[in-house]
Amino acid sequence: MAEKILMKGNEAIGEAAVVAGCRHYFGYPITPQSELIEYMAKRLPQVDGVFLQAESEVSAINMVYGAAGAGARVMTSSSSPGFSLKQEGISYIAGAELPCVLVNVQRGGPGLGSIQPGQADYFQATKGGGHGDYHNIVIAPNSVQELVDMTILSFDLADQYRNPVVLLADGAIGQMMEPVEFREVTAKNIEKPWASTGLHGRSETNVINSLFLKPDECEKHNKHLQEKYAVIEKNEVRYESIHVEDADLVLVAYGITSRIVFSAMEKARKEGMKVGLIRPISLWPFPYKPIEDASAHAKAFLTVEMSAGQMVEDVRLAVGRTKPVYFYGRTGGMIPNSAEIYDQIVTIMQAKGGK
Amino acid sequence: MTHEIVMAGFGGQGVLLVGQLLAYAGMLEEKQVSWMPSYGPEMRGGTANCSVIISEEPIGAPIIAEPTAVVAMNLPSMDKFAPSIKTGGVLIINSSLISTEPNRKDLVIYKVPANEIANEIGNSKVANMVILGAVIAATDAVTVDGAIKAFQKKFASKPKMFTVNEQAIRRGMECVINAGK
Numbered sequence: 001m002a003e004k005i006l007m008k009g010n011e012a013i014g015e016a017a018v019v020a021g022c023r024h025y026f027g028y029p030i031t032p033q034s035e036l037i038e039y040m041a042k043r044l045p046q047v048d049g050v051f052l053q054a055e056s057e058v059s060a061i062n063m064v065y066g067a068a069g070a071g072a073r074v075m076t077s078s079s080s081p082g083f084s085l086k087q088e089g090i091s092y093i094a095g096a097e098l099p100c101v102l103v104n105v106q107r108g109g110p111g112l113g114s115i116q117p118g119q120a121d122y123f124q125a126t127k128g129g130g131h132g133d134y135h136n137i138v139i140a141p142n143s144v145q146e147l148v149d150m151t152i153l154s155f156d157l158a159d160q161y162r163n164p165v166v167l168l169a170d171g172a173i174g175q176m177m178e179p180v181e182f183r184e185v186t187a188k189n190i191e192k193p194w195a196s197t198g199l200h201g202r203s204e205t206n207v208i209n210s211l212f213l214k215p216d217e218c219e220k221h222n223k224h225l226q227e228k229y230a231v232i233e234k235n236e237v238r239y240e241s242i243h244v245e246d247a248d249l250v251l252v253a254y255g256i257t258s259r260i261v262f263s264a265m266e267k268a269r270k271e272g273m274k275v276g277l278i279r280p281i282s283l284w285p286f287p288y289k290p291i292e293d294a295s296a297h298a299k300a301f302l303t304v305e306m307s308a309g310q311m312v313e314d315v316r317l318a319v320g321r322t323k324p325v326y327f328y329g330r331t332g333g334m335i336p337n338s339a340e341i342y343d344q345i346v347t348i349m350q351a352k353g354g355k
Numbered sequence: 356m357t358h359e360i361v362m363a364g365f366g367g368q369g370v371l372l373v374g375q376l377l378a379y380a381g382m383l384e385e386k387q388v389s390w391m392p393s394y395g396p397e398m399r400g401g402t403a404n405c406s407v408i409i410s411e412e413p414i415g416a417p418i419i420a421e422p423t424a425v426v427a428m429n430l431p432s433m434d435k436f437a438p439s440i441k442t443g444g445v446l447i448i449n450s451s452l453i454s455t456e457p458n459r460k461d462l463v464i465y466k467v468p469a470n471e472i473a474n475e476i477g478n479s480k481v482a483n484m485v486i487l488g489a490v491i492a493a494t495d496a497v498t499v500d501g502a503i504k505a506f507q508k509k510f511a512s513k514p515k516m517f518t519v520n521e522q523a524i525r526r527g528m529e530c531v532i533n534a535g536k
Contacts, residue, residue, distance in 0.1 A: 006378055006379050032394060115394070116395075172391065175392055176390060176391040176392075176417050177375065177378060178388065179382045179388060256417075259414075260415065260416040260418065335418055337416070338415065338416050
């Protein structure tokens, strides 16, 4: 077992990327993820990698497009306003079916917002963000160790499905330090015969492209993409479920918020309230099924987010109209504390008589 | 026991480092730990604080609403965080820079003249390590050996610094123990 080290979330993502074989990084600094770009600037030259600080986020994402087209394991990172700038490029990358890992260490929005932690980019990450019918695979870790493990997973998923993967973190996970362990990685060596790296004896050139001028060809491409998304939805749903079996009230939260909600849930359990937690780890594909299943016995749901209510729409889709889905959120960079979430739990439990 | 410790001061006093060393020591002692800094558009001389949790149990929220202990390196830090401490909790104040009496009667309060002690040792920069010693003695969150080991690991490339920093940690501990801990 590797030795545990104390590491900041942003730096842990960087080291995990290097462990996963990422040798190309393009980015532009922005709080609260600047330690990541700083780490890559220092680390990539040590492993003969390419670090380049682009002149803007738009430029950085198009450098990612190029490196991914050449088959490289490549990453960029930003925070909310900077991540918005990348959306055009992400749509192109999704259209051209290129693997890459895109990190968004979310902060308060909209606009320049604040530099404190936020979760209000859920819609952007999970519902497209750029133009056209496409999906990013979206992974939301809730600890520094998960940042490491899921950065590595993200590179594998990106290569496996030829699809951009968004690692959706927030300012709190990015800034905090926790012990981490870099476990031995058996890097999946996925062949990329589609990569644009020269003919190598072939007669047909590999073309990286998202343009289909003939609409029937573009529709065919879209159908192919939708078939791929259906496979991802079938195979790549990830979530954690705690005390849900006997829960009257099921809490739903992801990322840093899930840990605060966990503390509130523990307190409620100690007070005899039957409260459980479903933590989506993959935000797309979203774990609709376990939430739907829980609605068979749960009396109510409470979604907690650092937003005005985004993931709660997916929770409502999963639950349907059979059970109430409540929402509690803080916005603008404010982090809810476990006491205020506990109060929400008590209010709902008293109204439902669930104790 | 779960220790939820907030360390606050002005930028440059080394409170973030003290927090990291506490967390590092906790990790070396096989405890669950988290370290969370305040971050913002600050400059040297601005405010800085961090939250450290050291526990036997897995840590839920890394954010502290009601600290079990607070270190205030300057007056604005005491004004900001002293009201949030749990009843019966610990408040350590840097009496070199704070002459105001805290207005809580339900806390265990230690006054540590960190800057004076650092100057006595002959290095004004180790005031934060004096405070680290005080935190260890006042809370027992980690052992002094763990803290010294953490320091030596973190500053492995600077062995010349070991002696003076260890001395500072031990002087901080003595200060709390002599105050009747």
